[in-house]
Amino acid sequence: MEDINSILSKVGLKCTKQRISVMQVLSDADAPLTVENIYDKVDGMSLSTVYRIAEKLCEKGIVSKHTIQDSDKFYYELINGEHRHYAICLGCKEMRYVDICPVHSPHIDNFTVTGHKLEIYGYCDKCQKKLNTKGR
Numbered sequence: 001m002e003d004i005n006s007i008l009s010k011v012g013l014k015c016t017k018q019r020i021s022v023m024q025v026l027s028d029a030d031a032p033l034t035v036e037n038i039y040d041k042v043d044g045m046s047l048s049t050v051y052r053i054a055e056k057l058c059e060k061g062i063v064s065k066h067t068i069q070d071s072d073k074f075y076y077e078l079i080n081g082e083h084r085h086y087a088i089c090l091g092c093k094e095m096r097y098v099d100i101c102p103v104h105s106p107h108i109d110n111f112t113v114t115g116h117k118l119e120i121y122g123y124c125d126k127c128q129k130k131l132n133t134k135g136r
């Protein structure tokens with residue numbers, strides 16, 4: 001991956017310390033993060049500053065924002081060229097990367113396909129166990 005400074009300057013953003021730390025947290029993460037998740041990992045920034053920076057990075061197209069079923073939170077991730085799919089737990093809302101692409105892009109008449117989005121919903125082991133216990 002390109003270094004953070006050059007990504008920021010390429011889209012015309014000043015490389016402030018705060019933007020760099022948000023980018024760093026996102027690039028170290030192995031799943032998309034909420035503003036609260038990012039906030040927990042950066043120093044000396046308010047939640048609203050983190051939110052503003054994340055939104056700015058989205059606006060510039062270097063971070064993408066996901067919404068997931070049954071959650072009012074946004075999940076941010078750094079776009080690094082490749083597309084990704086996620087398995088999302090309906091219990092704890094944990095998002096995991098799925099390292100395969102289960103989609104075969106269809107041929108659509110008079111339409112050029114440039115990408116797709118797909119989220120897989122289910123329950124992680126922990127939440128599945130809880131469900132089983134409740135059911136008994």
Ligand SMILES: [Zn+2]
Nearest residue numbers: 089092124127
């Ligand atoms: Zn879960």
Ligand SMILES: [Zn+2]
Nearest residue numbers: 083101102103
């Ligand atoms: Zn795919």
